Amino acid sequence: MLSDPTGSWTPVALSVDLPPGTVVPARTPAGPIALWRSASGRPSASADRCPHRGMRLSHGFVRGETLSCIYHGWSYGAAGNCLRIPAHPGLSPPETIRVATHPVEEAGGVIWVGVGEPATQPPQLAGLVPLRSLQAQAGMAALEAAAGAKADENGLLETTQNSQEIRLLLAFQERDETLIHVLLDGDSSLLERIAVSRAVEALRRKAEAIEAEGSSR
Amino acid sequence: MKLYNYILSPSCYKVRLMAALIGVRLELRPVDFHPGGEHRGPELMALNPAGSIPILEDGDLVLTESSAILVYLAAKAAPEWLGSGKAEEAARVQQWLSFSGRLTASLGGARLHEMLLRPGDIGAFQAQGIAALRELEAGLFEQGLRGQRFLAADRPTVADIACFPYVALAPDGGVSLDPYPAIRLWSRAIRALDGFIEMPGIHRLHELKPEPHIEPGEA
Amino acid sequence: MTQDAMIDEWYPVGLVSQLDSFGRKTALMGEPIDVASDADGNARVTANGRTLPVCVRYGHVWSSLGQPQKELFAIPEADQPGRRFVDVGVVRVRCSPLRAVENFLDIAHFPFVHTDILGSEPHTEVQNYKVEIREDADEVWATQVKFYQPQAARSASGGITTEYMYRVPAPTCSVLYKTCPPRPGEWDVITLFVQPLAEDLCDVWPWMALFDDESSMTDLIHFQQTIFLQDRSILENQIPRLLPLDPGMEIPTRADLTSVAYRRWLKRHGYTYGAQLVAQ
Structure with missing residues (x-):
């Protein structure tokens, strides 16, 4: 998470995990979001709650350039305005029906969601490409303890695990939960990629053991 | 039959x-x-x-x-649907068919407990279910690196059908599917197959059907 | 006000057909209770040694933590000859008991949640219908509710426009009257009886009184279980879990008038177990 006085950016997902025409759940410091990509490829982030009856919008579906709620099919545009209420086909939904939205930036294969109005752009991950995302039932401190290294102000952490050099981009989820994006050099081989992925799983096991021990004390 | x-x-x-x-x-x-x-x-x-x-x-x-x-x-x-018969692929099919039994025991147990009030240790069901989902997630991720979208090949086999239902219904037993991007893409690929049918708790992909144009009063 | 006006209401706590002397350990509004048959085979409900009021009706055992002021609501069709009575069985849902009832009163979700059974696109429009709180009976009623349904009942063989009437006779119970394909002029009766275990957890006991001589009992059970289990994944993903009674938290339209009346009726009676009163 990169913070400045006006807001912050959170790396919520990898571009490959959000193909056109899909919606996924994600989390920011401001709460849960429905992250979706329209058929034409545009990513958007809205609050993960349909204002009609409170259903999670991340359970919904994307048709064309709109996100629809699975419960009653209410559809929303990228700006969060309600475009369609299927129970009333003749009705143009009033402007007041809308979901809160967040700014989205996509760079280097990572999707960042802004909370507030960050004045800066999300950090560049020069030379690195994302491999995969995984969630740990462990807080930042436990992950740093397991890695024997500290994350920088952008959430970047470098360490060696099973004699494998790994670089992680960490995003805070809850006090005891962290989203890990695994990064590596763009020219890594298939075997290197698999080795890094497995090394990060080992690191996660270690961090979760530390977290569990800490919370049982 | x-x-x-x-x-x-x-x-x-x-x-x-x-x-x-x-x-x-x-x-x-x-x-x-x-x-x-x-x-x-x-x-x-x-x-x-x-x-x-x-x-x-x-x-x-x-x-x-x-x-x-x-x-x-x-x-x-x-x-x-049995796979190509090549050694590695045949073994992968068997690997995931066996694995599917663990999904039944863990996620299936959690679902019966949470939904139909069957007895059992819900904490253990859920913990074993999460462990199994993580294995599946890692397996699908590595398959993706090999350019294969399904568990044993780049096309679906019986192994995918054996694993899909208990995974898709994990939330019925109080186990969230939110943390698994590779499982999400795989589940979507299965639901998009020609001839796919749903069951209660697994909703269809409404996006596969274009948005209908409706005039009021037509309904 | 967690132990509110709802304490004196009757709630379903088990199937009569499954009563035994070993008992069923369950809960009512946060209190552990035990539902068993006594030496004479009669239903007996106890909470921590205290014997609770019992009533046996509509295939279920009913009980209350308080002192019910009235008898359990009447369903005259339950005594009508020729109907088949279907115990659909319990399903647990992690949601407010009031959310479970409100969803049962809703038709606009049919095309998206019960696709190709109770509704389908493009037939999504909800025509105007009538809603009232009947002061004499103190019940919420919605009538002249019409909706196009691809397979309205187990016995239906094609799409028809079905007519519905909804009735809320108790805060966690609803009775639906629905066009009966094999018997024009009669209504099938489908109920949702909800046992509040906690404010955000409930056991749901659907029960039906149908005219259908063709389908097997198991087919009838499976049809209704299919429908309810499609709803369950919605109910467990509504935020908040409690039903908001304050306007502003959720946005109703004309299609939601039954829900609006139900919420108003709950609020008026102080039926707030499972409700969220102040927007958070």
């Missing part, structure tokens, strides 16, 4: 889904699993002393394990 079927059983759904995907017609014999407990009654126990469903009858043949039933349907009607 006659399937002793319960509409809410993920294992019975595996058989119905497989049959739908490969165009096999099944005669369905509904079993009052809940609330009636018919699977433990004399008629079905005589057929399957394990007291479980699904049961598939085809002439003299009686099959009671869902993975075996999937293999039987595929071998009869669509052998490409």
